[in-house]
Amino acid sequence: MSKITSVADLKKCQDEYKAKQAAKKDKIIVNVSLATCSIASGGKTVMEAMKDEAARQGISNVEFMQSGCMTYCHSEPTVEVTLPGKEAVCFGKLDEAGARLLVQKYLKSGEQVGTVIPVNYTRVVL
Amino acid sequence: MDLKKQLRIATRNCGFIDPESIEDYFGVRGYEALANAVTQSTPTAIIDEIKKSGIRGRGGGGFPTGTKWGFAAANQSDQKYVVCNADEGDPGAFMDRAVLEGDPHSVVEAMAIGGYAIGASIGVVYIRAEYPLAIKRLKKAIDDAHAYGVLGNNLFGTNFSFDIELKYGAGAFVCGEETALIRSMEGSRGEPYTKPPFPANSGYWQKPTIVNNVETFANIPAILLKGADWFSSIGTEKSKGTKVFALAGKINNVGLIEVPMGITLQEVIFDIGGGCPDGKKFKAVQTGGPSGGALTYKDLETPIDYDNLLAKNSMMGSGGMIVMDEDTCMVDIAKFFIDFTMDETCGKCTPCRIGSKRLYEILDKITLGQGKIEDVDKLKVLAAAIKDTALCGLGQTMPNPVLSTINTFADEFAAHVVDKKCPAGVCSNLLEIVILPEKCVGCTLCARICPVNCISGKTKEVHTIDQAVCIKCGACIDKCKFAAIVKQ
Numbered sequence: 001m002s003k004i005t006s007v008a009d010l011k012k013c014q015d016e017y018k019a020k021q022a023a024k025k026d027k028i029i030v031n032v033s034l035a036t037c038s039i040a041s042g043g044k045t046v047m048e049a050m051k052d053e054a055a056r057q058g059i060s061n062v063e064f065m066q067s068g069c070m071t072y073c074h075s076e077p078t079v080e081v082t083l084p085g086k087e088a089v090c091f092g093k094l095d096e097a098g099a100r101l102l103v104q105k106y107l108k109s110g111e112q113v114g115t116v117i118p119v120n121y122t123r124v125v126l
Numbered sequence: 127m128d129l130k131k132q133l134r135i136a137t138r139n140c141g142f143i144d145p146e147s148i149e150d151y152f153g154v155r156g157y158e159a160l161a162n163a164v165t166q167s168t169p170t171a172i173i174d175e176i177k178k179s180g181i182r183g184r185g186g187g188g189f190p191t192g193t194k195w196g197f198a199a200a201n202q203s204d205q206k207y208v209v210c211n212a213d214e215g216d217p218g219a220f221m222d223r224a225v226l227e228g229d230p231h232s233v234v235e236a237m238a239i240g241g242y243a244i245g246a247s248i249g250v251v252y253i254r255a256e257y258p259l260a261i262k263r264l265k266k267a268i269d270d271a272h273a274y275g276v277l278g279n280n281l282f283g284t285n286f287s288f289d290i291e292l293k294y295g296a297g298a299f300v301c302g303e304e305t306a307l308i309r310s311m312e313g314s315r316g317e318p319y320t321k322p323p324f325p326a327n328s329g330y331w332q333k334p335t336i337v338n339n340v341e342t343f344a345n346i347p348a349i350l351l352k353g354a355d356w357f358s359s360i361g362t363e364k365s366k367g368t369k370v371f372a373l374a375g376k377i378n379n380v381g382l383i384e385v386p387m388g389i390t391l392q393e394v395i396f397d398i399g400g401g402c403p404d405g406k407k408f409k410a411v412q413t414g415g416p417s418g419g420a421l422t423y424k425d426l427e428t429p430i431d432y433d434n435l436l437a438k439n440s441m442m443g444s445g446g447m448i449v450m451d452e453d454t455c456m457v458d459i460a461k462f463f464i465d466f467t468m469d470e471t472c473g474k475c476t477p478c479r480i481g482s483k484r485l486y487e488i489l490d491k492i493t494l495g496q497g498k499i500e501d502v503d504k505l506k507v508l509a510a511a512i513k514d515t516a517l518c519g520l521g522q523t524m525p526n527p528v529l530s531t532i533n534t535f536a537d538e539f540a541a542h543v544v545d546k547k548c549p550a551g552v553c554s555n556l557l558e559i560v561i562l563p564e565k566c567v568g569c570t571l572c573a574r575i576c577p578v579n580c581i582s583g584k585t586k587e588v589h590t591i592d593q594a595v596c597i598k599c600g601a602c603i604d605k606c607k608f609a610a611i612v613k614q
Binding site: 003004005006007009010013014016017018020021031033035036037039065066067068069070071072073074080120121122123124125126 | 130131132133134135137138139140141142143144145146149150152153154155157158161162165220223224227228229257258259260263274275276280282283347348351352378379380381382383384398
């Protein structure tokens, strides 16, 4: 990584990131909320279970990421899944079995299972 | 449920980006506000923009951030400091942790912007040691920012340099007060001192210092990139932008919410929060933690902003919202919060140290059924005296939970001291345990479990409790298979 010494360098970093994101557009993105509270309610177990189940099911075009608080304490652990070309859908109240079912159903065939949390905010995108 | 009542500015990236990846933060125009500031703007212009946005401190007091920065910038000094107050201590509040764990770079970037604006080269984050994950992610953010050169010397090819270090708080509530925080950072006891001098004139190591809350900082990059006019178009006349609240207690959708200032309590509790669980009636919500007061079902139409909350003997605070339903006793709640401040008072000034103890004793007496009418007046007089004479913000706001509950729930206090009843059924000394004749089948189970043998009755006949002997342990209630024994 090269040091950023000008505004142009920063723009380059932003473009690199955008290119990386564009390359992922045919992939399934699984975003697991892993803040202190999400971890306490079993977020890491859910992440491991989904990774394991995806491998078992032979789903290879999937990328896992962690993020911070998704703000839904009432439904932790929460996972946001983005299927290629579709809006992200947030699933809550997962446990190991629920996580595996999510991979078998939603990741595999787009069938929604379990608790779906409706989007209840407008996000300011800079 | 209305789905789009929330507007996420401070928490714009929480849950969307990987907090441990600086590349992810670059992807959401990260460090662009800082880059623009140091290469194309002047400190005065930055401060003017922040002033114009109307943003006020999100830690509780609500002091205009731009004005604070202006004071510090106007002072000449060889060294100045930017301090981030991440000593989140209100019961039920976790907004700052969420931001630090979900989007640490936004705070790092904003601190550097603050440094450029006031002419400081050092930033310090005072974070409580009980937030290990937030500390880990913040440290990684600072290290990565160094590696990329967006922190350190000669940022973006200019002669502006900025660095950030961490200081750990040991979990003392009073250290969230800015003067106590500064003392603690210097290695002394976390005790407040009298203002003036304000930290903006003489703070950390007697140098001009700005102390801002995590959430305040998280707003700064958004304000600079989207403009002060955009920010000030959100909210009410005197409270701009959004506020993050932590909804906790007796509410269905427990969680973090970010809403525009001026939203009504009705919208927060019912439209977003989903009301109280089990169909119970909403009674009140404590805002501002132990420094705030209760808003009640009568205040549902009140727009939430700094000034409206102050007018109701409460305060914005850092954003904890503890929701209470009909089963909550307000005298007991007031006692709970005074118990908290009694534990957390630093003991430096008499009104806070001894006043909290006396308030607690009177409230305890009332909940035990030994209160008199005069005690309620005593509480009011004492509370007013503490408000007027305590040294720091903690002491001055400590009586708020008592005053606001006396004002809004006078009938409940009266019930405790005059009728010796607790309407919510919480204060066990004021309750009677009785057997409902229509439900009792005379199985004798309760009589056999009673530790003081105060239940009598023949087999297959209705039993009765001798109230003079009953110690209200509730063992019979748990044992009864017919729900025939209740507290009244």
